[in-house]
Amino acid sequence: MKIGIVTDSLASLSLDEVIALSAELGIECLEFSIGNWSDSPHLDATGLLRSSVERRELKARMDDHGLIISAFNANGNSLHPTDGQRQDAVVRQAIALSRHFEVPQVNLMSGLPGGGPGDHCPNWVTAAWPPETAHMLDYQWNDVALPYWRDLAEHARAEGITQLCLEMHGNQLVYNLPSFLRLHGEIGDIVGLNLDPSHLLWMGADPIEIVKRYARHIYHVHAKDTAINPARIGLTSRLDTQPMGDLCQRGWSYVTLGYGQDSRWWKAFCYWLQAGGYQKGVLSIEHEDLNLSRREGVVRSVALLKECMPTEAPDYELPGA
Template identity: 55%
Template sequence: MKIGLVSDSLSHLSLNDMLQAAQEMGIDGVEINTGNWSSAPHIDLAALLASSGERRAFLDASEKRGLSLIALNANGNPLHPTDGERLSAVVRDTIRLAAELGLDKVCLMSGLPGGAPGDRMPNWIVSSWPPETQQILTWQWNEVLLPYWTSLVRFASDHGITRLCLELHGNQIVYNVPSLLKLRAAVGPVVGANLDPSHLMRMGADPIAAVDALGEAIYHVHVKDTSINPTRCATTGLLENGPLEDIAARAWSYITLGYGRPEAWWKDFC
C-alpha cells in the first residue's frame, strides 16, 4: 500500500514546497488537483499539455524527491446544467495530460445533472416519493449520465487511461455502492471507485462493508474521517445542510483521521 497526499491539502504552498513537505513526511507519492473545484495551484494544464519540456520538469520535481505521481484529480460536476461544458473540458484535458505523463488513472466525480431539460441547477434525488422522483432519476441516467460516461470511457480508453476513479460523494448521481456498480455495469470496467470512507459514514453506510461489496472495482482510496454528533443527529438524522464550519450545530462533520472512528476501526479498513 502506498501513502499519498492530495496536493490541495497543501494548497497554500508552491509546487516545490508542497513536494518537499511530502518528502519530509515520508509520503510515497502525490495526487495532483488539476482544476474544476480546485484552483489548481500546483499545475498549469494548458502549459503542460503544450510542452514536453514542461511535462519533463513537472515529473522531475517529484522524482528527484523520491515521490511518485499517483494520479491526477479533476473533481467537479461535468454534468452541471449550465457549467458542465467548461468542467467537462477540464476533465478531458486532465485525461490527455495523464496519458502524456504516463499515468493510467484519473480521479473524478460522476457529476449531477438537473432534474429535467431546461433546469439551471443540479438536482440530487435521495428519496422515492413523490412519483416524479423516479421520473427525474430515469431522465438523469438515461438521457445525461449514461451518454456522457459512455463517451468519456471511450475517450479515456483511446488515450490509454484504464481507470477512471469516481469518488462516492454526496450531491453526485453516483454516490454509493449500488450507483457505482450500476454505472460500471453499463459502461464497463474503466469506471471504478475512489473510495473515501468519510462520505459513506456521513450517509450512514458501512465503509468496510463497501470494501467487500466493491472488491476489484476499488481503484483508489481517499482517507478522511467523519465525526457524528449524536445529540444533534438524534433530532435531525444524518441529512445535514448547515454550514460546514458550524461543527457544534451539525449532525456530522468531516474531521481529522482518528477523531471520528478509533484506531482499531482504521486497522480493519486498511
C-alpha cells in the same frame, strides 16, 4: 500500501514546499487536483499540456524526491446543466495529462444533472417518493449521464486510460453502491471507485463492508475521516445543510484521520483493503478539517496511517499447503 496526498490538502504551500514536505514525512505519492472544484494551486494544466519542457521539469522535481503521481483529480460536475461543458473540458485535460505522465487512471465525480430539460441547477434525488422522482432519475440516467459516460469512456480508452475512478459522493448521481454498480454495469470495468470513506460514513453506509464485498472495484483510495455527532443527528438527520463551519451544531463534519474513526477502525479498513488485493495501492490523504491547520492535519494523518496500514505484501503460507 503507500501513503499519498491530495495536493490541495497543502494548498497554502508552493509546489516545491509540498514536494519537500511530502518527502520529509514519508509520503510517496501526490494526487494533483487540476481544476473544477479545486483552484489548482500547484499545477497549470493548460501550460503542462502545451509544454513538454514543463512536463519534464515536473517529473524531474518529483524524481529528485522519490515521489510519483498517483492520479490527476478533476473532481467537479461535468453533467452540470449550465456549466457541464466547461467542467468536462477539465476532465479531459486530466485524461490528457495522465497519458503524458503514464498514469493509467483519473479521479473524478460521476456528475449530477438537473431534474429535467431546462433546469439550471443540479438536482440530487434522495428518495423514491413522490412519483416525480422516478421521472427525474430516468431523465438524469438515460438522457444525460449514460450517453455522456459512454462517450467519456471511449475517449479515455483511446488515450490509454484504463481506470476512471469515482467517489461515491453526496450531490452526485453516483453516491452509494447501487448507483455505482449501475454505472459500472452500463459502462464496464474502466469505471471503478476512488473509495473515500468519509462520504459513506456521514450517509450511514459502511466503508469496511464495501471493501470486504467489492474490493475488486476499488482502483484508488482517499484517506479522509468524518466525525459523527449523534446528539445533533438526532435533531438534524444526516441530511444536514447547516454551514460546514458550524462544527458544534452540525450532525457530522470532515475531520483529520483518527478524530472521527479511531485507529482500530482504520486498522480494519487497511487490513481488508490488503485482503482484497489493494496491497500495492495508495491511501491519498485529503485534509478538509476546519479545526486543525493543514500541516498539523497532514502530519497527524501520516502518523495514523503509518500505525495502521500494511506496508509489505503478505507471504505467510499455511503448513502443508
